Amino acid sequence: CWTTLAPLKYVRKPHLGTDPWNRVISMYGSCQNDDDARAGGSLPYAIILACVNGFVLVLANIYAYRSRDVQTEFSESRYIGTIMSSMLQATVMGLPIAFLVYDQPVTYFIVLSLLIFVVCVAILVFIFLPKR
Numbered sequence: 001c002w003t004t005l006a007p008l009k010y011v012r013k014p015h016l017g018t019d020p021w022n023r024v025i026s027m028y029g030s031c032q033n034d035d036d037a038r039a040g041g042s043l044p045y046a047i048i049l050a051c052v053n054g055f056v057l058v059l060a061n062i063y064a065y066r067s068r069d070v071q072t073e074f075s076e077s078r079y080i081g082t083i084m085s086s087m088l089q090a091t092v093m094g095l096p097i098a099f100l101v102y103d104q105p106v107t108y109f110i111v112l113s114l115l116i117f118v119v120c121v122a123i124l125v126f127i128f129l130p131k132r
Contacts, residue, residue, distance in 0.1 A: 086122035
């Protein structure tokens with residue numbers, strides 16, 4: 001649905017700054033949607049997806065906090081709580097940085113790659129490493 005209503009197109013934009021003859025020094029390109037596309041482009045889909053993911057992440061953190069003292073034989077609630085708090089912390093720290101460097105493609109790529117790496121490693125380490 002998203003691809004049909006708001007297809008992406010490759011757009012080239014100039015970096016800030018010019019040479020002494022007022023020529024553009026360098027350009028960068030990225031895939032963007034048409035702003036005048038039907039149904040408002042891809043922004044409504046991105047907002048809905050971000051809201052759902054944010055809500056689920058906060059809800060999971062609440063339930064991880066509530067179940068922190070559950071005593072069962074195979075309880076991993078402490079580890080799951082640590083995973084959820086790590087994911088929340090990485091998201092709260094990483095997304096503002098990603099928004100700040102959005103117009104710098106290399107830096108943006110590095111920030112998003114590190115954000116994904118931190119979230120995935122937090123999950124894998126706390127689930128698969130031996131527990132005490």
